[in-house]
Amino acid sequence: MVRNLLIAALVVAVVGTGYWGYREHQEKNAILIHAENNYQRAFHDLAYQIDLLHDKLGATLAMNSHASLSPALAEVWKIASEAHSDVGQLPLSLLPFNKTQEFLSKIGEFSYRTAVRDLEKEPLTEEEHKTLEALYKSAGAIRQELRNVQHLVLENNLRWMDVELALATNDEKGDNIIIDGLKAVEKNVDTFSSSSEFGPSFIGLANEEKGFVRAKGRPISKDEAKRIAREFLGLKGTEKIKVTDSGNGADERFYSLTIHDPKTKGDIYMDVTKNGGYPIWALNSRPIGKPKISLHEAANRGMAFLRRHQFTGFELYDSTQYDNVAVLTFVKSENGVRIYPEAIQMKVALDNGHVVGFTARDYLSSSIPRPLPKPTLTVEAAKKKLNPHLKVMEERQAVIMNDLQKPVLCYEFLGTLGDETYQLFINAATGLEEKVEKLESVEPNYR
Amino acid sequence: MARKWVLFIALAVWTCIYPSGHAFAFSPQVIQRGAVGDDVIELQARLQYLGFYNGKIDGVFGWRTYWALRNFQYEYGLPVDGLAGSETKRKLVNASKYYEQFVKEQIRQGNDFTHYGGIPLSQQVKKRGGGSSRAAKTTASNVPKGFSQNDIRLMANAVYGEARGEPYIGQVAVAAVILNRLEHPSFPDTVAGVIFQPGAFTAVADGQIWLTPNETAKKAVLDAINGWDPTGGAIYYFNPATATSAWIWSRPQIKRIGNHIFCK
Numbered sequence: 001m002v003r004n005l006l007i008a009a010l011v012v013a014v015v016g017t018g019y020w021g022y023r024e025h026q027e028k029n030a031i032l033i034h035a036e037n038n039y040q041r042a043f044h045d046l047a048y049q050i051d052l053l054h055d056k057l058g059a060t061l062a063m064n065s066h067a068s069l070s071p072a073l074a075e076v077w078k079i080a081s082e083a084h085s086d087v088g089q090l091p092l093s094l095l096p097f098n099k100t101q102e103f104l105s106k107i108g109e110f111s112y113r114t115a116v117r118d119l120e121k122e123p124l125t126e127e128e129h130k131t132l133e134a135l136y137k138s139a140g141a142i143r144q145e146l147r148n149v150q151h152l153v154l155e156n157n158l159r160w161m162d163v164e165l166a167l168a169t170n171d172e173k174g175d176n177i178i179i180d181g182l183k184a185v186e187k188n189v190d191t192f193s194s195s196s197e198f199g200p201s202f203i204g205l206a207n208e209e210k211g212f213v214r215a216k217g218r219p220i221s222k223d224e225a226k227r228i229a230r231e232f233l234g235l236k237g238t239e240k241i242k243v244t245d246s247g248n249g250a251d252e253r254f255y256s257l258t259i260h261d262p263k264t265k266g267d268i269y270m271d272v273t274k275n276g277g278y279p280i281w282a283l284n285s286r287p288i289g290k291p292k293i294s295l296h297e298a299a300n301r302g303m304a305f306l307r308r309h310q311f312t313g314f315e316l317y318d319s320t321q322y323d324n325v326a327v328l329t330f331v332k333s334e335n336g337v338r339i340y341p342e343a344i345q346m347k348v349a350l351d352n353g354h355v356v357g358f359t360a361r362d363y364l365s366s367s368i369p370r371p372l373p374k375p376t377l378t379v380e381a382a383k384k385k386l387n388p389h390l391k392v393m394e395e396r397q398a399v400i401m402n403d404l405q406k407p408v409l410c411y412e413f414l415g416t417l418g419d420e421t422y423q424l425f426i427n428a429a430t431g432l433e434e435k436v437e438k439l440e441s442v443e444p445n446y447r
Numbered sequence: 448m449a450r451k452w453v454l455f456i457a458l459a460v461w462t463c464i465y466p467s468g469h470a471f472a473f474s475p476q477v478i479q480r481g482a483v484g485d486d487v488i489e490l491q492a493r494l495q496y497l498g499f500y501n502g503k504i505d506g507v508f509g510w511r512t513y514w515a516l517r518n519f520q521y522e523y524g525l526p527v528d529g530l531a532g533s534e535t536k537r538k539l540v541n542a543s544k545y546y547e548q549f550v551k552e553q554i555r556q557g558n559d560f561t562h563y564g565g566i567p568l569s570q571q572v573k574k575r576g577g578g579s580s581r582a583a584k585t586t587a588s589n590v591p592k593g594f595s596q597n598d599i600r601l602m603a604n605a606v607y608g609e610a611r612g613e614p615y616i617g618q619v620a621v622a623a624v625i626l627n628r629l630e631h632p633s634f635p636d637t638v639a640g641v642i643f644q645p646g647a648f649t650a651v652a653d654g655q656i657w658l659t660p661n662e663t664a665k666k667a668v669l670d671a672i673n674g675w676d677p678t679g680g681a682i683y684y685f686n687p688a689t690a691t692s693a694w695i696w697s698r699p700q701i702k703r704i705g706n707h708i709f710c711k
Binding site for chain 2 (some may be wrong): 038039075084085088089090091092098099101102105106124164244247248249250251254256258266267269271281284285291293294295296299310318319320321322325327331345354357359361362416420435439440441442443444446
């Protein structure tokens with residue numbers, strides 16, 4: 001009797017476990033298929049977009065009327081941006097696929113710039129035509145490769161999940177068709193990019209590396225770096241300081257300092273350039289207590305700190321209170337002209353008014369030529385270029401970097417339109433509206 | 448400093464003689480754009496009482512408050528500098544009333560309300576369901592340009608999932624890498640696009656991104672957004688003890704922070 005009962009219980013248990021396992025398996029498969037489908041969509045969509053990109057670029061080559069060229073270039077921009085987003089959704093971060101993404105991003109930038117330009121007044125140059133032709137050719141090559149990979153994927157029922165697995169486990173077998181195919185695409189783009197088809201005039205991608213042009217002087221030693229840190233941060237001398245060299249990948253040589261004070265909680269970190277020993281940035285991680293001084297007082301202390309360390313001619317541009325710290329932005333100002341690229345950010349603790357953060361990266365890497373040009377337009381003429389509904393509240397001269405990453409002298413206007421505040425920059429030589437920004441720094445809390 | 452105290456005492460005595468809405472008025476601080484807190488709530492309420500300020504009384508000194516204050520300074524013959532110093536505050540307290548209890552109560556209950564002069568307070572409240580026992584604090588926050596509180600939270604999630612065991616600077620560095628990728632042509636150009644790019648972050652792949660981030664992670668994100676980049680422009684990082692990909696070792700290395708090596 002007992003035996004029979006036991007057998008029955010065991011049978012129920014085995015059947016139950018089996019059923020449970022089956023369900024788990026089903027669910028896991030469903031999720032895998034779901035993820036796989038997402039990858040497949042991104043990939044096939046990418047192939048389609050590149051196809052379209054190639055066609056559209058081909059069409060722009062044949063166009064002669066400016067009226068049809070502008071919208072066509074705008075469409076190229078849109079397609080390139082969608083293809084770029086598709087690449088971002090594929091599991092490729094472990095595979096070198098940067099060049100392809102960079103290529104798409106460059107096409108986007110090129111087509112955007114030419115599309116928004118008034119081609120009636122400023123038609124495509126000979127060089128730009130050549131760039132378009134080159135883009136067309138290389139889009140064709142990428143398309144060919146991608147279509148090939150796509151065919152193999154469909155023919156052999158290849159799954160992206162396997163690619164992901166192969167990449168993650170660093171499978172060296174090297175017979176993964178998708179990986180090989182994409183490597184071929186990448187190689188294709190690489191030969192294109194290195195031949196600099198975009199021409200020398202095509203600059204200004206966001207990652208343009210400039211280096212610290214201001215950091216001149218003889219190389220300093222580690223001990224000198226320590227001394228600079230002590231002086232700059234106002235240390236007592238009892239702290240332990242660890243100095244390390246920057247790696248080979250750094251654009252400019254610098255020392256990284258970690259300053260440990262046994263008495264306080266939290267370390268101070270700082271980078272100093274090797275040439276000349278300029279502080280690049282510093283950050284104090286100590287806990288900050290309840291605010292005791294005002295934002296205004298903090299701004300004054302920040303300014304005093306700058307003066308004490310020979311940063312002269314700066315004025316406060318922006319100040320923001322985050323709980324118990326003030327974040328301040330100072331910009332260089334010469335004869336009333338604000339030079340926005342030469343900015344220094346600081347953090348001041350509101351519990352005791354001490355500087356807890358400093359970064360001069362922008363200032364050190366900015367190379368605005370001096371003397372500054374004189375405006376050829378009058379303020380009144382510049383004002384006429386503004387939207388007539390805008391109520392101008394403040395005006396001054398300022399230097400900014402424009403869309404092409406060139407420094408330009410502008411008239412800056414702060415004005416209101418309805419409830420919003422705007423910052424507008426009108427080129428002081430050409431009257432071009434270089435930049436318009438809506439200023440908004442307050443967001444209601446969500447409940 | 449001593450002069451400030453004299454002014455403050457004078458102000459305090461003066462407000463006692465002429466009670467205006469409430470016995471207390473402003474702390475002695477000079478209030479400037481970007482400030483948050485009780486003084487800003489009072490400043491906005493008083494400016495609204497006089498009809499200069501039509502925005503929300505939220506306790507954050509933004510651009511609308513700034514222009515309202517400047518208009519007030521202009522109308523009342525004060526130097527127009529957008530700073531609420533002792534003289535400006537004195538004239539403002541003199542000219543307006545501040546029903547602190549009313550204002551604080553509305554904020555605590557989460558109601559939409561205004562504080563105009565000449566209209567009964569009871570007509571200036573729009574009840575909103577839900578909000579009952581909240582602290583009578585500011586109802587808005589300063590956010591860095593181009594980022595919302597939710598973007599910051601999403602980044603804090605990623606930083607916490609990726610680097611919660613790292614020193615503070617290592618957390619700022621991870622946030623800085625996310626921001627460097629936003630700018631880089633080889634990567635997606637939205638915060639979500641970068642974070643959720645398949646295979647980009649292990650914390651996303653194994654679900655640790657959904658742990659609740661602590662204050663340190665949020666602070667690290669804010670520092671990175673405000674311009675601190677400890678990595679010197681890195682777009683990759685890896686833990687040399689656990690990295691499996693040979694490719695990542697081929698990237699030019701910039702520096703090591705904590706357990707991570709940052710590279711181009």
